Structure formats: C-alpha cells, structure tokens
Amino acid sequence: MAFTATEYKKGQPRWCPGCGDHFFLASLHKAMAEIGTEPWNTAVISGIGCSSRLPHYMATYGMNTIHGRAAAIATGCKVANPDLTVWQISGDGDGLAIGGNHFIHANRRNINLNIVLLNNRIYGLTKGQYSPTSPRGFVSKSSPYGTVEEPFYPAELCFGARGHFFARTVATDGAHTVEMLKAANAHKGTSVTEVLQNCVIFNDGTHASVYNKEGRAKNAIYLEHGKPMLFGENLEYGIMQEGFGLKVVKIGENGITENDVLVHDAHCADNTLHTKLALMGNGDGFPVALGVIRDVEAPTYDDAVTAQIEEVKAAKKYHNFAELLETNDIWTVK
Amino acid sequence: MNGILQCRTLFIYNTTHNQNIMTDKLEIKEVADIVVRFSGDSGDGMQLAGNIFSTVSATVGNGISTFPDYPADIRAPQGSLTGVSGFQVHIGEGEVYTPGDLCDVLVAMNAAALKTQYKYAKPQATIIIDTDSFGKKDLDKAQFLTEDYLGEMGIDPDRVIACPITTMVKDCLADSGMDNKAMLKCRNMFALGLVCWLFSRDLDLVANFLREKFAKKPAIAEANINVIQAGYDYGHNTHSNATNVYRIETKEKVPGRYMDITGNKATAYGFIAAAEKAGLKLYLGSYPITPATDVLHELAKHKSLGVTTVQCEDEIAGCASAIGASFAGALAVTSTSGPGLCLKSEAMNLAVTMELPLVILDVQRGGPATGLPTKSEQTDLLQALFGRNGESPMPVIAATSPTDCFYAAYDAAKMALEHMTPVILLTDAYIANGSGAFKLPDLNAMEGINPPYVPEGLKGEWTPYMRAENGTRYWAVPGREGFTHILGGLEKDDKTGAISTDPENHHLMTIKRQAKIDNINVPDLEVIGDTEDAELLIVGFGSTYGHLHAAMDEMRAKGKKVAMAQFRYINPLPKNTAEVLMKYPKVVVAEQNMGQLAGYLRMKVDGFVPAQYNQVKGQPFIVNELVEAFEKL
Numbered sequence: 018m019a020f021t022a023t024e025y026k027k028g029q030p031r032w033c034p035g036c037g038d039h040f041f042l043a044s045l046h047k048a049m050a051e052i053g054t055e056p057w058n059t060a061v062i063s064g065i066g067c068s069s070r071l072p073h074y075m076a077t078y079g080m081n082t083i084h085g086r087a088a089a090i091a092t093g094c095k096v097a098n099p100d101l102t103v104w105q106i107s108g109d110g111d112g113l114a115i116g117g118n119h120f121i122h123a124n125r126r127n128i129n130l131n132i133v134l135l136n137n138r139i140y141g142l143t144k145g146q147y148s149p150t151s152p153r154g155f156v157s158k159s160s161p162y163g164t165v166e167e168p169f170y171p172a173e174l175c176f177g178a179r180g181h182f183f184a185r186t187v188a189t190d191g192a193h194t195v196e197m198l199k200a201a202n203a204h205k206g207t208s209v210t211e212v213l214q215n216c217v218i219f220n221d222g223t224h225a226s227v228y229n230k231e232g233r234a235k236n237a238i239y240l241e242h243g244k245p246m247l248f249g250e251n252l253e254y255g256i257m258q259e260g261f262g263l264k265v266v267k268i269g270e271n272g273i274t275e276n277d278v279l280v281h282d283a284h285c286a287d288n289t290l291h292t293k294l295a296l297m298g299n300g301d302g303f304p305v306a307l308g309v310i311r312d313v314e315a316p317t318y319d320d321a322v323t324a325q326i327e328e329v330k331a332a333k334k335y336h337n338f339a340e341l342l343e344t345n346d347i348w349t350v351k
Numbered sequence: 352m353n354g355i356l357q358c359r360t361l362f363i364y365n366t367t368h369n370q371n372i373m374t375d376k377l378e379i380k381e382v383a384d385i386v387v388r389f390s391g392d393s394g395d396g397m398q399l400a401g402n403i404f405s406t407v408s409a410t411v412g413n414g415i416s417t418f419p420d421y422p423a424d425i426r427a428p429q430g431s432l433t434g435v436s437g438f439q440v441h442i443g444e445g446e447v448y449t450p451g452d453l454c455d456v457l458v459a460m461n462a463a464a465l466k467t468q469y470k471y472a473k474p475q476a477t478i479i480i481d482t483d484s485f486g487k488k489d490l491d492k493a494q495f496l497t498e499d500y501l502g503e504m505g506i507d508p509d510r511v512i513a514c515p516i517t518t519m520v521k522d523c524l525a526d527s528g529m530d531n532k533a534m535l536k537c538r539n540m541f542a543l544g545l546v547c548w549l550f551s552r553d554l555d556l557v558a559n560f561l562r563e564k565f566a567k568k569p570a571i572a573e574a575n576i577n578v579i580q581a582g583y584d585y586g587h588n589t590h591s592n593a594t595n596v597y598r599i600e601t602k603e604k605v606p607g608r609y610m611d612i613t614g615n616k617a618t619a620y621g622f623i624a625a626a627e628k629a630g631l632k633l634y635l636g637s638y639p640i641t642p643a644t645d646v647l648h649e650l651a652k653h654k655s656l657g658v659t660t661v662q663c664e665d666e667i668a669g670c671a672s673a674i675g676a677s678f679a680g681a682l683a684v685t686s687t688s689g690p691g692l693c694l695k696s697e698a699m700n701l702a703v704t705m706e707l708p709l710v711i712l713d714v715q716r717g718g719p720a721t722g723l724p725t726k727s728e729q730t731d732l733l734q735a736l737f738g739r740n741g742e743s744p745m746p747v748i749a750a751t752s753p754t755d756c757f758y759a760a761y762d763a764a765k766m767a768l769e770h771m772t773p774v775i776l777l778t779d780a781y782i783a784n785g786s787g788a789f790k791l792p793d794l795n796a797m798e799g800i801n802p803p804y805v806p807e808g809l810k811g812e813w814t815p816y817m818r819a820e821n822g823t824r825y826w827a828v829p830g831r832e833g834f835t836h837i838l839g840g841l842e843k844d845d846k847t848g849a850i851s852t853d854p855e856n857h858h859l860m861t862i863k864r865q866a867k868i869d870n871i872n873v874p875d876l877e878v879i880g881d882t883e884d885a886e887l888l889i890v891g892f893g894s895t896y897g898h899l900h901a902a903m904d905e906m907r908a909k910g911k912k913v914a915m916a917q918f919r920y921i922n923p924l925p926k927n928t929a930e931v932l933m934k935y936p937k938v939v940v941a942e943q944n945m946g947q948l949a950g951y952l953r954m955k956v957d958g959f960v961p962a963q964y965n966q967v968k969g970q971p972f973i974v975n976e977l978v979e980a981f982e983k984l
C-alpha cells in the first residue's frame with residue numbers, strides 16, 4: 018500500500034511565517050510517504066515548545082505531551098507496541114534541557130525510536146530565552162549581558178550516551194532532510210536527527226552560514242558513508258586527520274590529492290572521529306558536517322525486551338495467572 | 352477481637368518456677384492467639400524463621416498476620432543496634448487482623464536484638480536468647496554497661512530461655528560436613544525449633560515445608576530439619592524456662608487453598624490478574640524506591656506471563672513511559688512511594704487530561720522529603736487527592752490489608768481501564784511488607800474488565816473526546832485504521848478534539864472530567880459492629896483496618912456500643928458516606944497523619960465534625976492505645 022505525503026498531513030500549521038518548522042514538516046510528510054508505514058501504525062510524540070506542536074499537523078496517531086518527557090513517553094509507547102513506528106519531535110530546550118535525562122537514556126537503551134531535534138538555539142514559545150545550545154555570550158531576554166555558560170552539542174550528548182545513530186541536516190534543505198529521515202528510520206535503534214533551523218523572531222540568522230544553498234556550498238560538508246570528505250563550491254577542499262585532530266586541506270596544494278582525504282565511515286563502532294566531525298564549526302575554520310555522521314548497528318532495547326520475554330516463556334512452566342499461583346508454597350485448609 | 356482478650360486471661364506464664372527444672376508435669380494450655388517476634392542481625396534469617404512458623408500455623412488453619420520491621424541501613428555492622436531486624440508473627444484460632452501490638456515470645460539472637468526489641472515484648476513475655484551472642488564484645492556493641500544485661504533491662508531471668516544456640520547448632524551439625532559459616536546460618540532454625548516446641552507445632556509440617564522449599568538442595572533441607580529437631584528437643588528435654596506449652600486450636604476455618612503473601616506481592620499479582628482478565632499486556636514503568644521496589648522485583652520475574660517492566664532513569668520517566676504504554680494499548684502501571692509521587696505529578700496530570708488509563712501505586716512511607724523510608728504512614732492522602740495543578744480529579748483507592756492489596760490493585764486497574772482515567776492506589780509500608788494468609792483467587796470468578804474501545808461503527812465521525820453514556824472517552828489504540836488522532840496536555844475542544852482556549856469549552860471540559868470521576872460507581876461504605884445503636888463510630892481508611900477492627904472488638908467485648916467504617920474508596924466517596932457519618936452520636940476519624948481524611952470528609956460532608964485520633968510515628972497503631980483514646984471520647 019502506498020501513501021502520498023498528503024495522507025500524513027493534517028490541519029494548518031500555526032508557526033510564524035518563515036519558521037524552520039514549516040520546512041521540516043513538509044520534509045517529514047514526504048519522508049513518511051516514502052517510508053510507507055501506514056499513518057495508523059505511526060505515532061508522533063512531542064513535548065512542549067514551538068516544534069512540539071508538530072504532531073497536530075500529522076494524520077497519524079500522536080501526542081503533544083508535557084515539557085521534556087517525549088522521549089520517556091515514546092519509550093513506553095514503543096516497548097508496549099513494538100509494531101508501531103515511533104517518532105519523537107523535540108526542540109533544543111525540550112529535548113536537551115528539561116528532557117536531557119530522557120534524551121541520554123533513550124540513546125543508551127537504544128530504543129527503536131526516531132528522535133528529531135529541531136535546533137534553533139532559542140526558547141521560542143516562551144518568547145526568547147537562551148537554550149542549552151545557545152553559544153557562550155549569547156544575548157537574550159534572560160541573558161541581557163550574554164550567557165556565561167557553555168552550550169551542549171547534541172551529537173556529543175548522543176555519543177556520550179553510547180548513541181548509535183546521528184545525522185544532521187538543515188531545515189531549508191528539503192531533499193537532504195528527507196534522505197536523513199529515511200536513513201534515521203532505516204536504522205534499527207535510537208536515531209537522532211539534528212535539524213538546524215532558524216527562528217525568524219527570536220534568533221534570526223542563527224545558522225546563517227549554512228541556511229541557504231550558496232552558504233552550504235561554501236560552509237558545509239555533506240558526509241556520505243564510503244565517500245571521501247570533500248567540500249567547497251568545486252569540491253576543492255577536503256578533510257584530513259592530523260595528530261589527534263582534523264584539518265582542512267586544499268586538493269592540489271602541497272601534493273594532496275583526493276586519495277589523501279578521509280573516507281567517511283559511518284559504521285565505525287568507535288565514535289571518536291564521529292565526534293570530531295560533529296563538532297566541526299565555521300568559527301574554527303571547518304565546514305559544518307551534514308549527513309549521517311554515525312550509523313552503527315546494535316541490539317535494540319525493544320527487540321531485547323521481546324526476545325527475553327519469549328526466552329523466559331520457553332524456559333518457565335507457568336504462563337497465566339492460575340499457573341503463577343501454583344508456583345507458591347500452598348496449603349489446604351479442609 | 353476476642354482473641355486479644357482471651358489471650359490475656361489464658362496466656363499466663365508462671366513466673367515462680369525455677370530455671371531448667373525437668374518435670375513431667377508440664378501443662379498444655381490452650382490460648383486464643385499468640386504473637387512471636389523473631390529478632391536478630393539482618394543476616395540471621397529471622398524472616399525465614401518467622402515465615403515458616405506462620406505458614407505452618409496457617410496450614411493447620413490458624414489465622415496469621417506478619418510484619419517485618421527492618422532497619423533503614425543496608426547492612427549495618429554485625430551485632431550493632433542499628434543492624435537489628437525484627438519479624439513479628441501473630442497467629443490465632445480465628446481471623447487475626449493485625450500482627451499484634453506486643454509479643455508473647457521474643458527471640459533475640461544477639462545482645463543488640465535484646466536491647467532494641469525488648470520494648471516490643473509484653474511484661475510477662477518469654478524471652479529466648481542465644482547466650483553465645485552475649486559475650487563481652489557483643490554486649491559492648493549493644494551498649495550494655497555491665498555483663499548483667501538482664502538486670503540492666505529489668506528482665507526477670509525466670510522468663511528467659513537462655514540457651515547456647517550457636518554451640519548447640521555446631522554440635523548438631525558437626526558431622527554434616529558444612530563449613531562454619533553455613534552452620535551459623537542454621538541458628539535461626541534452632542530458635543524456630545524452640546518456638547515450635549513452645550507452641551506444640553507438628554515438626555512434620557515444618558520438615559515438609561523445608562523439603563519443598565529446598566527441593567533442589569536436599570542436604571540443606573535435612574541440616575535445617577536436624578537443627579529444628581534439636582531446638583525442639585532442647586525445649587522438650589529441659590522444659591526450658593516454661594511450665595506451660597501452648598496450643599492454639601482452629602476456629603472459623605474457611606476451607607480452601609492458601610498461600611502466604613505480602614502486600615507488595617499481592618499488589619503485583621492484582622495487576623497481573625487484571626491484565627489477563629482485560630486481555631492486555633501489563634506494562635510497569637518504575638524507578639527503585641523503598642518501600643515500593645518489591646512490586647518492581649515481583650513483576651520483573653514474571654516475563655513468562657508477558658509482563659513488561661522498564662526500570663526507568665527516574666520517577667518521571669516511570670510515569671511518562673507508562674503513559675506512552677497506555678496510549679499504545681497496554682494496562683499501564685507506575686509504582687512509587689511519596690517522594691516519587693511528587694515527581695510523577697505533572698505526568699499524572701497529563702493522563703488526567705488525555706483521559707488515558709493508568710494506575711499509580713503509592714506505597715506510602717514516612718515523610719516529608721526522604722523522611723522515614725522504611726516506615727509506614729498515611730500522609731500522602733491529600734497529595735494523592737489534590738497534589739496537581741489545575742482541576743485534576745483522580746480516583747483514589749486505599750488497600751486495607753496485605754491480602755486486600757490484590758483486590759485493590761485489581762479494582763484500580765479495572766476502574767482505570769473502564770473509565771479511561773489515572774487511578775491512585777494507596778498502600779503503605781505496613782501492609783506492603785506485612786503478610787497474611789491469601790485464599791487463592793479464581794480469576795474466572797472475578798468481575799470482567801471491559802475498556803470502552805471505540806466502536807468500529809463510529810469510524811469517520813469519531814473524535815477523541817466523544818463520550819460513552821457514562822461520560823467516559825472512548826479508547827482508540829494505535830494500529831486501528833480510521834481512528835488516528837492526537838492527544839495532549841493542552842485543553843481540547845469537546846467536539847473536534849483540536850486545541851482550544853475557548854473559555855466556555857474549558858469550563859465544559861473541566862465539568863465533564865469531574866463528572867466522569869464523580870459518576871464512577873463504588874460500593875457503599877460498609878459499617879460493622881453495632882451498626883444500629885453504636886455510640887461511637889470509628890472511621891479510618893486503608894491499612895489501619897486491622898487495628899481499628901481490633902480496637903472496636905476490644906471495646907465491644909467490654910460492653911461498649913461501637914461500630915466502624917473503613918474507607919477503601921476515597922475518590923469518589925461511596926454514595927452513603929454522609930448518611931453513615933451523620934448517623935452516630937460520636938465519630939472518631941483515626942489515621943496515621945495529622946487529620947487528612949478528617950479534613951477531606953469535613954469538606955465533603957456538610958456539618959460533619961468528627962473527633963480525631965492522629966499519630967505519625969512511622970509505626971502501625973497500637974490497639975491498646977486506640978482503645979484507651981476512644982474510651983475517653
């Protein structure tokens with residue numbers, strides 16, 4: 018049975034004109050149609066925030082729950098019914114501040130769950146406070162003199178929690194977003210897809226260097242498994258390893274050829290280079306890494322729960338309540 | 352409770368005899384009930400000894416009730432005062448309602464146990480001690496000042512069965528090939544043997560029990576049986592320090608098959624039974640917390656019944672994941688104690704507004720904050736009723752005994768599933784850890800559980816807040832075509848289910864959520880005792896049932912006109928609540944908090960002004976104290 022993007026669509030979004038959420042929503046509808054899971058076997062679960070309104074615009078099953086708890090609610094949903102395809106939509110505040118604990122533990126457990134992190138580095142719904150991904154010194158309503166704290170990098174949290182899938186895309190790059198969502202869904206286990214997006218009202222331009230096509234050509238690198246790490250308008254730059262770190266090189270300079278640059282290995286179990294790639298930033302002279310940065314197979318929690326139940330069912334002799342009672346020390350009063 | 356009274360008159364110890372005199376003129380006296388408290392180090396196996404004693408007694412048809420009193424320290428130093436754990440067993444010729452106030456026999460396996468547990472002994476109680484554990488070091492650890500420990504405690508030596516238990520156990524097992532450590536583990540069985548002799552218990556029953564329990568380790572079973580026999584023989588041969596041994600006959604037998612069950616285990620069984628009856632997967636989202644963790648332990652064991660337990664990252668996730676599981680169509684439960692209930696409140700409220708079934712088990716403990724983690728209180732009642740933002744009606748059920756935990760858990764699950772609402776089940780450390788004889792239930796005979804699944808015929812016109820006749824929202828479980836929908840924490844339009852901030856709609860939805868809970872049918876409040884002409888009505892809720900019942904029985908035996916009514920359903924209240932509360936000239940509300948139920952009832956029943964009995968000590972009520980207080984009213 019095939020579905021069109023429209024069959025996943027519902028209602029009229031209420032986000033501000035130009036908000037990255039609009040772009041992402043369209044990509045999600047498209048990706049779901051291409052994935053093809055029936056809308057009634059799909060659950061989209063969010064917390065609270067601008068981006069968490071998203072389930073209201075899905076013709077699937079959904080819950081727009083409470084702040085920060087989407088990952089925990091999605092976990093119970095998936096474990097109770099592993100046949101459902103479960104998506105979790107979170108913002109940077111919802112997912113990484115109040116929901117930080119659930120985010121890391123979902124990754125650690127490796128529930129087969131697609132977490133989408135819509136990162137605009139700001140609290141939009143409460144009208145403009147800094148978030149855990151806002152850069153140090155960020156000026157906002159709640160930090161009029163600039164923040165004095167370091168931001169999280171979502172990939173680092175994901176990997177620190179032993180996460181197995183991390184992809185990054187830009188909301189305005191619809192085709193790439195669709196590809197990332199499909200890859201995330203194809204991955205068995207918790208996937209984290211970070212979507213860089215703009216908040217036109219409270220944090221305009223936060224991802225400006227990569228937000229349009231021209232910017233991305235210069236300032237981003239599209240990583241693909243098995244492909245050399247080349248970027249630039251004419252793919253004239255590459256990434257090489259140097260000591261414990263990475264460096265940007267120009268192809269043709271100092272005798273460097275395409276063969277010298279790193280070839281991306283998303284399936285490498287060791288996450289060291291994945292972390293380095295994910296942390297690259299324009300401020301340090303690096304391109305922003307987009308694409309599937311890490312995609313490593315591992316046993317999933319929901320599969321393991323089901324398998325253990327089957328295993329114990331086969332090993333134990335009691336399978337219903339009446340039989341359970343009989344496993345106790347019983348006496349008879351006549 | 353006639354038992355207590357008869358006990359006083361019949362269970363008389365002769366304190367004039369001399370120690371260790373052999374006599375063939377030992378009398379067997381009949382008593383109505385008896386309380387034995389086993390105490391020792393946490394590792395001394397006191398609970399096992401107590402359990403065997405209670406089970407063997409139950410096998411012959413005696414009523415039983417047990418209560419463990421364990422220390423908050425994980426493993427305090429051996430022989431120290433803080434490391435003592437106790438296990439109290441109450442057996443009677445008929446039904447017993449409590450584990451008993453004070454014990455008739457105290458087993459103290461070391462000096463620290465005697466020091467800390469003697470306060471739980473009746474003045475005339477028999478004390479059994481292991482003299483091998485009363486050396487200088489042991490006495491120092493127990494903070495005795497001299498070697499005359501009995502003198503220091505003011506204990507009449509004539510009441511003490513002083514026996515070198517450790518030495519005798521080692522002698523008994525000398526040829527067993529067991530190492531020293533393994534032999535010492537059998538000390539509890541020697542004490543048990545002595546107690547069995549004292550109460551004329553049939554050792555064959557004990558032996559059978561042990562052979563079944565240690566079916567896979569027959570050598571251990573036989574070693575234990577030998578030690579029990581040695582303890583029994585020691586009592587018999589020396590007649591120890593008692594001129595009487597005692598018999599407890601059995602009255603009011605209810606034929607059937609029984610098991611011993613703690614409240615926590617019964618609660619877990621109730622959820623399992625409800626899930627099976629409803630044809631649903633049972634999901635528990637939980638986080639370890641004393642004294643509720645045993646429910647998680649119990650349910651985690653039963654994967655062969657398809658039970659899914661997730662030990663979550665925190666209390667919030669325990670509740671949140673259960674809500675996810677409920678949405679996905681499971682019977683969802685989250686278990687906790689007071690501090691965890693605080694953390695779950697926001698998510699519980701989400702379940703209120705999404706109108707999803709969920710059972711929140713709160714095994715109450717002493718508060719506030721971390722409070723007294725291993726002790727019992729009823730101090731979460733108002734939090735359960737009102738501890739959430741907004742208008743948040745939620746049913747509250749309080750279990751009345753360890754075995755009632757089974758039925759209360761079943762009822763809570765049934766109510767949640769049939770009325771699409773979170774339900775709070777209140778138990779507490781006392782009934783959760785205490786145990787009673789549980790007549791095996793027949794699931795086929797229990798009431799059915801029928802959730803209001805959305806009828807297929809409503810496809811196309813159904814919206815999430817469309818209600819059945821009784822005001823309950825329909826349940827559309829993901830996977831069903833034609834019923835995709837969104838739920839959430841934001842207020843929804845009554846008709847379309849879309850987000851709505853319309854003032855009239857919010858008012859309407861608030862009223863509908865309230866009415867849905869108010870309309871739940873709960874059984875009438877039952878009055879027992881002198882229902883027609885009582886001068887005093889004793890009112891309580893939940894776990895105090897046994898103590899209040901015993902207090903009423905004692906007052907009635909003295910000729911007072913007394914009745915009692917115990918609330919099991921607290922929200923909604925039984926329909927006859929006002930009628931019952933206003934019927935009697937005097938009413939006392941007795942509870943283990945500062946008056947939470949009394950205040951709630953005053954709010955709900957116009958003109959109701961009860962007397963109050965409030966105690967917050969972390970310990971169960973003491974029947975004598977209740978009687979004394981009630982007589983002054």
